[in-house]
Amino acid sequence: MASTLVQFRTEDTEKIKSIQILEKLGLSLPAYLRMCMSRLNQENGIPFSMTLEKEYSPGIYALEKASKIAEEYGISDMSLDEINAEIAEARK
Structure with a gap:
């Protein structure tokens, strides 16, 4: 199976914080992103809720x-x- 390179831009602070969290979980950023893409394909959609919470006091x-x-x-x-x-x- 052929592989392809996927690139995107993000803020440095977002990347650093993400890497720190993933390290605690024993994952690398590329492994996590592959997992996300795999779940997207398995679910045939975004695998988490994307609704806005009601703004309540x-x-x-x-x-x-x-x-x-x-x-x-x-x-x-x-x-x-x-x-x-x-x-x-x-x-x-």
Whole structure:
């Protein structure tokens, strides 16, 4: 199988930081780039998420996470009085 040379430009700091991370993982930069290309071909697309995260404040994120947890435990329809009663009971 014939091989080909692939070149691209990047910032020096990006390259240095990447090499440092890869060294800790026991990989070289060329080996990593070959792995990336192999996975791209295996997946027939980019092998990781490329979505933008919603821009939330930490408070909104915490409320959404708490809401999901409440749904998982089947307590998302509790009233404020029921929640306060549960808290009072737990504090006893």
